[in-house]
Amino acid sequence: MRKITETVEKIxxxxxxxxxxAQCRLDNLTKPKGSLGRLEELAKKVVAITGRENPTLDRKVIFTMVGDHGVARQGVSAFPQEVTVQMIHNFLQGGAAINVLA
Structure with missing residues (x-):
């Protein structure tokens, strides 16, 4: 409990x-403003939390959740149910966009 208290006090x-x-810097990069969507929001938060213009994150962790909730059987999904398994294999082989960020 002491560790939690010490950590919270550092926030x-x-x-x-x-x-x-940070927003100004993002807007001046060679890309359309706001084109990175949520990634830009995350970048601003990391800059603000660390207080550094170019922060480094040494211990990154990404949790990728995959689920098949039966929507494909109802005919409303853009892809057949087999695509879920294919996507999982692609994640595990390092071939998905999320792997670039990890």
Whole structure:
């Protein structure tokens, strides 16, 4: 419990100025503004949390959840049910877009 308390005490409020600067930097990259969607939001949060313009994340972890909820059987899915298994194999072989981020 002490470790949790110590960790929580280290959390500082996010500086709005840093968020604004991060957005400005993202907007000045060679790409359409906002084209990276949620990834841009995540990048701004990491910059604001670390307080560093170019933060490094040494211990990255990505949890990829896969599920087949029977929607394909109802005929409303864009893909047949077999695609779920194919996608899982692709994740495991490192061939999915998420593998690039990991």
């Amino acid at each position: 500082k409020p996010i500086d709005a100025r840093i968020l604004k600067e």
